[in-house]
Amino acid sequence: MNTPAFSRYTGQSSCSRRSGRAGQNNWSVLLIAGTLIMLFACSASDLVAAEITVTSKFLGGSGDVLEIEQNDDAARVVITPSSQIDRGWPCWWYVRIDGAKAGQKIAFTVQSNNLPFRGTQKLAANWSTPQRAAISLDGVSWAHTDTATTTPQTATYNIIAPQASFWVAWGPPFLSAHAESLLSEIAATLTAENEPNKRFELARSRENRPVHAIRFGNPQAANSIWVQARQHAWETGSSWVADGFVQWAASDDPLAVQLRSTTEVFFVPIMDVDNVDRGAGGKDSAPRDHNRDWADRPIYPEVLAAQNQIKKQIDDGRLRVYIDLHNPAPGDHEPFYFGPLDYAQLTPGLRQKYDRFLELSTQFIRGPLAIHPRYRFATYVPTAEEQKRVSRNWVGDRIGDQGVSLTLETAWNTPASTVDGYREVGRGLATTITKYLIEMNQADR
Known part of the structure; x- marks a missing residue:
């Protein structure tokens, strides 16, 4: 031969x-x-x-x-x-x-x-x-x-x-152009139905790129939620999960319509837009990456802007759910939540909220990328000072008993880790949040 x-x-x-x-x-x-x-x-x-x-x-x-x-x-x-x-x-x-x-x-x-x-x-x-x-x-x-x-x-x-x-x-790319197109589509869909929505620029990045965002739903509602993705640029699957979330949340599904009537949704598909468009990994950037920048003096304008808006919603008593979307390690083959490090010490009422949110997630984030039925905890972060600069913890430390603050890690190294698979996780997340808010609203009456 x-x-x-x-x-x-x-x-x-x-x-x-x-x-x-x-x-x-x-x-x-x-x-x-x-x-x-x-x-x-x-x-x-x-x-x-x-x-x-x-x-x-x-x-x-x-x-x-x-x-x-x-x-x-x-x-x-x-x-x-x-x-x-x-x-x-x-x-x-x-x-x-x-x-x-x-x-x-x-x-x-x-x-x-x-x-x-x-x-x-x-x-x-x-x-x-x-x-x-x-x-x-x-x-x-x-x-x-x-x-x-x-x-x-x-x-x-x-x-x-x-x-x-x-x-x-490495995986299906999701760049600033995807974010721009997605938000334009969502705004057009809601505007056509005469529903309130507002596209806005969360901030200008350190390299002067726009960090695109949208808010929609009921601006007078007692409830608000904040969902964001891509604090680590390489984690492209997280933006596709976000895509699935927001497309469902803006859809004509009766539950989605109910979500928008009782809640204002704040949505950011890409936080680290500079490294995303550069083709850089972002994680462990110098001097620190976005998800270690939730400090008193952030170096990233988009982190500071997110902090200010989230803090206002907390101060107004509105924020009920904060979700930060990520992708985990190569050996993680199912999505999971990072929960509060002090989970065992939470007040009974707040722990019940976290437990119920996880229970609902197991009902609605199903299929090949079904959610892991227990919380995991980011104990690998080496110091208490650094732990406080993780966004989930920054929000959790301030939100108190009024809501839940979680990181959703969606597996990327599986046969189901595709655009469709990620979107399915996002739709399940949106349904989970809606069902959770319905129950919390009923309990508050």
Whole structure:
């Protein structure tokens, strides 16, 4: 059996090259010189071999190409998540492949980034090597690849090229453009029904990007809820859970209509918009990430703005539910809540509220991504001072007995961790909140 003849290039060149035979020394010198010029002239994040190119030069993109090999029928591509020092974990990757041939077999390998991302800290490989990657023909609709073949440092996804150009990512991307489109759709739906709603800019980020949000429902209601996602930029699944939540909450489902008549909803689909659009991980950014910034003097304008609005709702006696949406560790295969660290010491009335919220969640967050039936607690946070800067705890310390404050972690490394799967969790969360508020309102009468 003949071994396939691959054309093989390594490095970081994104320019097209032709190889040939030089019969004279001066031609060889010119060829070498020209190649060197092209290597210096081209981007450090792209590479081309014959016809295939791989790039991450677009909004939210991430990935440095280490190697490409190919022949007419097959190709091998190796990338690693891009390093952005002090911008958080190097686990997120999102690239476009161009110049493939439909039906071509491509062994797409992700090699973990072993460079320090902050000081001497390095990230374990399994955060960047999901069992299944996301693949798209148009950058809009996403599906899972087949299960990867893994080593301790790599994951290889065997892909049949669907067309000349397509996208591959760690998970289905959700960027600032998605947030803008989603909120426009929600506002249009509610406006068409003559229902109150207001799109607003929560803040301008440190890099002057708008942090989009919306409020809707009954602005005079005694109840309010706050749901937000993406304090950690790499956790793209959390925004898709948020998408499912808000689409249900703005729908014509009778329960959703009841929610809007008795409650004002505050919704933020992306908090860390800078790192999301940069394609950075965000988690453990320097000097601290968004979910460790809930301090007396936050460094992120959007955190300060959220604190101010939430504090006002608490002071007005309105806030009943605070939910911060995240994705957990690669080995977590079911969604779960991080509850209050002092759960065992809560007053009987407040503990009953947390228990009932969890009971309702087990009824409505079901299916392949069914909620874990017990609270977990973020005891891994090393100090009491840092614990107080976690948003769930910051809100929980201030909300008292009037409501619940929770972090929902939705598993990302399962066959059901898709756009549809995440949205289903979001719909279940919205139903849970609505049922919980109905019961709490009845108990208050």
